[in-house]
Amino acid sequence: xxxxxxxxxxxxxxxxxxxxxxxxxxxxxxxxxxxxxxxxxxxxxxxxxxxxxxxxxxxxxxxxxxxxxxxxxxxxxxxxxxxxxxxxxxxxxxxxxxxxxxxxxxxxxxxxxxxxxxxxxxxxxxxxxxxxxxxxxxxxxxxxxxxxxxxxxxxxxxxxxxxxxxxxxxxxxxxxxxxxxxxxxxxxxxxxxxxxxxxxxxxxxxxxxxxxxxxxxxxxxxxxxxxxxxxxxxxxxxxxxxxxxxxxxxxxxxxxxxxxxxxxxxxxxxxxxxxxxxxxxxxxxxxxxxxxxxxxxxxxxxxxxxxxxxxxxxxxxxxxxxxxxxxxxxxxxxxxx
Amino acid sequence: xxxxxxxxxxxxxxxxxxxxxxxxxxxxxxxxxxxxxxxxxxxxxxxxxxxxxxxxxxxxxxxxxxxxxxxxxxxxxxxxxxxxxxxxxxxxxxxxxxxxxxxxxxxxxxxxxxxxxxxxxxxxxxxxxxxxxxxxxxxxxxxxxxxxxxxxxxxxxxxxxxxxxxxxxxxxxxxxxxxxxxxxxxxxxxxxxxxxxxxxxxxxxxxxxxxxxxxxxxxxxxxxxxxxxxxxxxxxxxxxxxxxxxxxxxxxxxxxxxxxxxxxxxxxxxxxxxxxxxxxxxxxxxxxxxxxxxxxxxxxxxxxxxxxxxxxxxxxxxxxxxxxxxxxxxxxxxxxx
Numbered sequence: 068x069x070x071x072x073x074x075x076x077x078x079x080x081x082x083x084x085x086x087x088x089x090x091x092x093x094x095x096x097x098x099x100x101x102x103x104x105x106x107x108x109x110x111x112x113x114x115x116x117x118x119x120x121x122x123x124x125x126x127x128x129x130x131x132x133x134x135x136x137x138x139x140x141x142x143x144x145x146x147x148x149x150x151x152x153x154x155x156x157x158x159x160x161x162x163x164x165x166x167x168x169x170x171x172x173x174x175x176x177x178x179x180x181x182x183x184x185x186x187x188x189x190x191x192x193x194x195x196x197x198x199x200x201x202x203x204x205x206x207x208x209x210x211x212x213x214x215x216x217x218x219x220x221x222x223x224x225x226x227x228x229x230x231x232x233x234x235x236x237x238x239x240x241x242x243x244x245x246x247x248x249x250x251x252x253x254x255x256x257x258x259x260x261x262x263x264x265x266x267x268x269x270x271x272x273x274x275x276x277x278x279x280x281x282x283x284x285x286x287x288x289x290x291x292x293x294x295x296x297x298x299x300x301x302x303x304x305x306x307x308x309x310x311x312x313x314x315x316x317x318x319x320x321x322x323x324x325x326x327x328x329x330x331x332x333x334x335x336x337x338x339x340x341x342x343x344x345x346x347x348x349x350x351x352x353x354x355x356x357x358x359x360x361x362x363x364x365x366x367x368x369x370x371x372x373x374x375x376x377x378x379x380x381x382x383x384x385x386x387x388x389x390x391x392x393x394x395x396x397x398x399x400x401x402x403x404x
Numbered sequence: 405x406x407x408x409x410x411x412x413x414x415x416x417x418x419x420x421x422x423x424x425x426x427x428x429x430x431x432x433x434x435x436x437x438x439x440x441x442x443x444x445x446x447x448x449x450x451x452x453x454x455x456x457x458x459x460x461x462x463x464x465x466x467x468x469x470x471x472x473x474x475x476x477x478x479x480x481x482x483x484x485x486x487x488x489x490x491x492x493x494x495x496x497x498x499x500x501x502x503x504x505x506x507x508x509x510x511x512x513x514x515x516x517x518x519x520x521x522x523x524x525x526x527x528x529x530x531x532x533x534x535x536x537x538x539x540x541x542x543x544x545x546x547x548x549x550x551x552x553x554x555x556x557x558x559x560x561x562x563x564x565x566x567x568x569x570x571x572x573x574x575x576x577x578x579x580x581x582x583x584x585x586x587x588x589x590x591x592x593x594x595x596x597x598x599x600x601x602x603x604x605x606x607x608x609x610x611x612x613x614x615x616x617x618x619x620x621x622x623x624x625x626x627x628x629x630x631x632x633x634x635x636x637x638x639x640x641x642x643x644x645x646x647x648x649x650x651x652x653x654x655x656x657x658x659x660x661x662x663x664x665x666x667x668x669x670x671x672x673x674x675x676x677x678x679x680x681x682x683x684x685x686x687x688x689x690x691x692x693x694x695x696x697x698x699x700x701x702x703x704x705x706x707x708x709x710x711x712x713x714x715x716x717x718x719x720x721x722x723x724x725x726x727x728x729x730x731x732x733x734x735x736x737x738x739x740x741x
Contacts, residue, residue: 110562112569164527167504187568190501190527194534195561201538201554210542213550217538224532225447231524232449 083394087131090388094134094148095127101152105199116184116192120159128395129255130155132284133263135388136277140267146207147266154259156200157216161223161255163193212262219258226250230316237325237340239317245286248293253285276382283376284396290369291403293318297356298403309349315340319368321352323361332359366403373400420731421463424472427725431471431485432464438489442536453521453529457496465732466592467492469621470600472725473614477604483544484603491596493537494553498560498592500530549599556595563587567653574662574677576654582623585630590622613719620713621733627706628740630655634693635740646686652677656705658689660698669696703740710737 088095102121106114130151137147167186180189197220204213230247233239260281264274295301296311297320311318317340325336332355339348356362376396380389425432439458443451467488474484504523517526534557541550567584570576597618601611632638633648634657648655654677662673669692676685693699713733717726 108562110565112565113562161531164531167523167527186504186523188565190504191561191564191568194498194501195558195565197531197534198554198557198561201550202558205547205551205554208547210545210547213538214542217535217542220535221532221539224528224535225445225450227528228447228449228525228532231528 083391083398084126084128084131087135087388087391087395088126090391091131091134091138094138094151095131097145098127098130098134098148098151098155101148101203102155105152105156105203106196108195112184112188113192113195116180116188117159117163117196119180120162121155127155129158129259132256132260132281132392135392136260136263137267139277139383139386139388140264140269140273142263142267144266146209147263149203149206150212150262150266151259153200153203153216154255154262156196156203157220157223158255160193160196160200161227163189163196165227167193207266209266211265215258215262215265219254222250222254226252226254233317235315235341236317237321237336239322241319241322244317244319244322248286248289249282252289253282256285256288257282272382276379279379280376280392280396283372283379284399287369287372287376287396287399290319290365290372291399294320294362294365294369295403296320297353297362299353299357302353308353312339312344312349312352315344319365320356320361323364324352324356324359327359327361328355366400369400369403373397420728420735421465421468424468424725424728424732425463427728428468428471428475431475431488432468434482435464435467435471435485435488435492438485438540439492442489442493442540443533445532449521449525450529450532453517453525454496454500454533456517457499458492464492466495466596469593469596469618469729472729473597473600474604476614476720476723476725477601477606477610479600479604481603483546484600486540486543487549487599487603488596490537490540490553491592491599493533493540494557494560495592497530497533497537498564500526500533502564504530544603546603548602552595552599552602556591559587559591563589563591570654572652572678573654574658574673576659578656578659581654581656581659585623585626586619589626590619593622593625594619609719613716616716617713617729617733620709620716621736624706624709624713624733624736627656627702627709628736631657631699631702631706632740633657634690634699636690636694639690645690649676649681649686649689652681656702657693657698660701661689661693661696664696664698665692703737706737706740710734 103118106117106121108114133151133154134147137150163180166180167189180192184192200216201213204216226247226249229243230251233243233247257278258281261274261278264277267273293311295306296308296318298308302308311321321336321340325333328336335348335351335355338344339352373396377393380393383389440455443454443458445451470488470491471484474487500517503517504526517529521529538550538554541553563584563586566580567588570580570584594615595618598611598615601614604610630648632643633645633655635645639645648658658673658677662670665673672685672688672692675681676689710733714730717730720726
């Protein structure tokens with residue numbers, strides 16, 4: 068569900084995401100291999116369709132959180148790789164189902180799977196990946212891990228259904244919006260980190276710290292993503308903007324801009340969100356969102372959650388991985404500037 | 405995926421399905437209660453949409469198989485109810501996703517969920533039920549049960565994708581058709597019975613016997629269902645026929661009728677399955693399917709699998725439940741006459 072990428076680098080030329088990747092490089096390579104092996108099926112359409120999305124350049128941030136948490140907890144086995152692959156499968160399944168349900172046309176710059184293979188196959192391949200994810204979790208031998216991820220999957224579905232209610236609905240409150248992103252995005256970040264921590268066998272404080280880190284990071288991420296969707300700068304750089312606008316999603320930038328709007332702007336929002344809109348309306352929407360300070364305010368909230376993510380890490384022993392995770396929280400916000 | 409009902413009664417006025425229901429009545433009542441409790445969500449749309457299908461009069465045959473297998477294996481706990489509810493949730497999730505993907509308009513005589521709530525919500529509620537199913541399986545404490553059902557769910561998705569390939573494709577072989585129904589229908593029957601048997605803790609022979617029973621029964625069921633979809637008698641009784649025909653599904657009755665067709669009939673099949681059809685073509689299709697003996701031949705195969713199901717039960721100690729299961733295999737075929 069996150070449209071922006073994480074490839075932007077910091078001053079030293081290496082992004083903290085890349086740094087974390089290096090710190091768990093062997094695990095990531097093994098996880099990647101497992102992802103491709105477990106995609107296999109006697110039904111060729113399944114790996115064909117799934118690879119379209121899985122090989123399209125996503126940063127595998129969620130499975131990296133799982134691997135990082137397991138390593139930080141001192142885990143010495145290899146089942147965290149099964150778990151990390153399962154997390155990526157669940158993520159991919161939700162993206163595939165999101166493609167269908169939102170009729171979105173672009174995903175990571177490629178044509179969405181449902182436009183190439185049709186809705187039918189896209190839903191079913193999502194179901195296949197989801198099932199395989201649970202098979203891989205069984206391989207970890209941990210019922211607690213299965214409990215965490217099956218619970219997370221239910222909450223993600225609830226979040227997506229809640230989001231439907233806020234589409235084309237300017238009555239959406241900030242509280243409702245935060246519940247939606249907490250469920251549809253942050254829950255998988257939280258579960259990815261928590262389940263890796265659980266697998267390591269380290270105590271409850273560590274598990275809670277990692278879960279809180281994942282959850283806060285997930286909220287920060289989604290806030291930044293929702294801000295970038297109305298970013299004039301992003302548009303100038305040739306990146307896609309306006310996806311949420313076209314789907315009449317009521318995200319925080321819209322909620323805040325609408326709250327701060329004068330009568331004329333309120334009329335505009337009513338028409339474009341609850342009525343009909345044309346492509347030309349996007350530019351005006353961006354102007355309103357930026358001029359009312361709604362983007363800046365959304366970024367302030369993101370900063371707050373990024374700080375909460377970093378703060379959670381103080382309960383965890385210092386290590387290179389911990390430093391990279393803290394930097395990722397900062398980077399998640401800074402990439403927008 | 406089974407369109408025909410099982411309400412038809414035998415000579416003594418009580419169908420064997422009802423008899424089995426009576427034999428596990430307490431378990432079924434508890435399972436039903438659990439189904440409705442675990443449907444619950446703070447997001448009201450989820451139970452609303454799911455109940456539409458779950459309360460629409462299905463016979464809950466799959467969860468009954470789970471309960472029956474656990475009881476026959478001498479299970480004395482109560483976790484088989486969680487498992488049975490999970491099996492029904494997986495079944496319901498596949499029906500919801502099937503509604504979306506096949507654009508079908510009727511399901512158990514009600515308007516399909518996707519026409520009332522839209523594709524988006526229907527896919528997501530299916531995802532929710534699927535996730536809840538895994539949560540309920542975690543509650544059984546059995547990793548083996550989770551392994552069986554997650555594997556089954558992957559195979560069901562594969563079967564549905566395989567079925568896509570046979571739509572509008574007269575080149576579909578009988579072998580391909582049998583693989584499809586083995587995966588999309590029989591696998592859940594097999595896993596429902598197998599997992600109940602596993603939970604009971606009884607030995608491998610019992611588990612294998614129950615799995616084989618479920619699998620054979622599932623194939624017999626689907627064969628009969630596919631025959632009934634072209635049944636002139638069924639049409640006379642005012643029941644829905646022609647669903648498969650309208651979706652250009654190449655089921656065994658079509659494969660056999662096409663094999664046995666003269667040049668003129670072959671042309672007809674080519675047009676209606678691979679080209680365009682009108683509602684008036686259904687009557688002619690029924691005539692061809694019946695006059696070539698394709699229906700009778702499909703029923704003969706169903707009889708074969710029903711016998712295999714009964715034969716599997718001979719490895720299991722005699723009991724009222726075993727008798728009811730054997731009678732259900734017969735009934736599954738006889739209901740068509």
